[in-house]
Amino acid sequence: MLDALTTKERSVGPTRTLAPGDLLARVAGARQTGALVVKGHPGGAVYVLEGRVLYAESPAAPGVGELLTSSGRLAGRTWQSALDLGTSTARVGRLLVEQGHLTQGELELCVLGATYDAAYFVLSDDAAPAEFLAGAMHWLGPVVHIDAAAVEREVRRRIQLLDEIFPNPRIDVAPVIPVTRPPRERVTVTAPQWEVLVHADGQRTPADLAQLLGRAGYAIIAELRRMAAAGLIEPPETKAPEGPEFVRLPHPRGASVPVSRSAPAGSVPASPASASPVPADSAPASPVPVISGPEPAARNPPPVGDPPPAPPPPGDGNAGMNRPPRLARRKPGAKLPKEFAGESPPAHQGADEVLLKRIRTALRALR
Amino acid sequence: MPGVDHCLQEAMTIPGAVGASIVDYTTGFPVATTGAAPNSDHEAAAAGTAEVVQAANSRSLFVSAVPHDLLEDLIITTAGGYHLLRMVQTEFDSRLVLYVWLDRVRGNLAVARRQMQRLADDLVAR
Incomplete structure (x- = not known):
């Protein structure tokens, strides 16, 4: 599949359609500098200096700043003043060491950890569109220099590790819902698993939890896969991506919703196809099966005979049936799905928590 | 300023040291390496190291029997060598362990353990 994708993309030509990993290899081979x-x-970005990886960042992985401040290692204001002073000259990392806030060892270990963590999210999806911005530099500045091939190799190894634990990549992005009743009498959880379970409110995604807890995104996902294997968290519904996003809103309330939703999934044929490990792609495609659902219902009657056509025109006329009314009412607002399905719901669920944390950090910096 | 590379260079000055590395034990990835590794494969050694640490942390009852009684060292002796693992306690989230491989004849377990303790502390101390 990978080969098929890359060859197809190569035939298109320009570098920006290359798989992220291939593009990184090409950039490293040419000893380029940029992002x-x-x-x-x-998504995210990998920063390269003369072909060597300096840093990587992704919304799914806490960055150096989040790791250092959420753990309390650095006060928010210390971090903020280093940012203010060093961002323009790209030497935030060096400043923190020079001012005695961190040891060189701590800084290097933190940057290495954050870089490999983010690289997994940036480079693991071969289908994601990637482009190279030559000359771009990260404000952290050069702290470590990692061989690009080593980063790519480690990303592949981590993907494989996760699949060995429990092969369901949807767990990595779906909101985390602990099961209400454990599947056996005696349950053993590790400290990191406990942390995740206690903070999972049914809406937070693994990325939200990683930012909230200040823990590596990959570590959270690995624990989630283990807990999924042990039956401690609800398996993400495979139909979720194909369902219209606005039905998601009541979903966080509990397990009763998925049950009711499995019934209206008349578009079953669409679910296996869209149950691919790439939620980003399947989400925009989701409105299609949804709209096609009501349409056949509306179209079928006219050919059949005269009596049925009378109800359909207004659209509300379908109200007599069980499901059509719902779907028909949505049809006029067909623009809505586009807005909702723009991947925003997974990103925003539990985002308040992250936002609040940022505000708190900023306030602390002002104190 | 002692950075990661400096720490490993120092580790190699421990009497009898053959190789050293810093391993992320959640992923089994060698963050930094120097010298020799068992079977000349630092990556495989790191993966094995991670399994040993995880087993000790999560599957042996004598670790964490008392609250806040955290794992410090793991020492494995073989006929030909000593394998020392020292947890690196960072305040920020990371799960790292310093690994040093010692030659059995030239190495001294007590000395090596003391020096690794100092190295791991220096790496992250203010």
Whole structure:
């Protein structure tokens, strides 16, 4: 599949359609300097200096700043003043060491950890669109220099590790819902698993939890896969991406919603196809099966005979049936799904928590 | 300023040291390496190291029997060598362990353990 994708993309030509990993290899081979920016669901960027990886960041992985401040290692204001002073000259990292806030060892270990963590999210999706911004530099400045091939190799190894634990990549992006009743009498959880379970409110995604707890995104996902294997968290519904996003809103309330939703999934044929491991792609595609659902219902009657056509025209006329009314009412607002399905719901669920934390950090910096 | 590389260079000055590395034990990834590794493969050694640490942390009852009684060292002796693992306690989130491989004849377990303790502390101390 990877080969098929890359060959197809190569035939298109320009570098920006290359898989992120391939583009990184090419950039490293040419010893270029700049940022490899990857769009898509988690997305992110890898910063390269003369072909060596300096840093990587992704919304799904806490960055150096989040790791240092959420753990209390650095006060918010210390971090903020280093940012203010060093951002323009790209030497935030060096400043923190020079001012005695961190040891060189701590800084290097933190940057290495954050870089490999983010690299997993940036580079693991081969289908994500990537482009290279030559000359871009990260404000952290050069702290470590990592071989690009080593980063790519480690990303592949981490993907494989996760699949060995429990092969369901949807767990990595779906909101975390602990099961209400454990599947056996005696349950053993590790300290990191406990942390995740206690903070999972049914809405927070693994990325939200990683930012909230200041823990590596990959570590959170690995624990989630383990807990999924042990039956401690609800398996993400495979139909979720194909369902219209606005039905998601009541979903966080509990397990009763998925049950009711499994019934209206008349578009079953669409679910296996869209149950691919790429939620980003399946989300925009979601409105299609949804709209096609009501349409056949509306179209079928006219050919059948005269009596049925009378109800359909207004659209509300379908109200007599069980499901059509719902779907028909949505049809006029067909623009809505586009807005909702723009991947925003997964990103915003529990985002308040992250936002609040940022505000708190900022306030602390002012104190 | 002692950075990661400096720490490993120092580790290699421990009497009998053959190789050293810093391993992320959640992923089994060698963050930094120097010298030799068992079977000349630092990555495989790191993966094995991670499994040993995780087993000790999560599957042996004598670790964490008392609250806040955290794992410090793991020492494995073989006929030909000593393998020392020292947890690196950072305040920020990371799960790292310093690994040093010692030659059995030239190495001194007590000395090596003391020096690793100092190295791991220096790496992250203010």
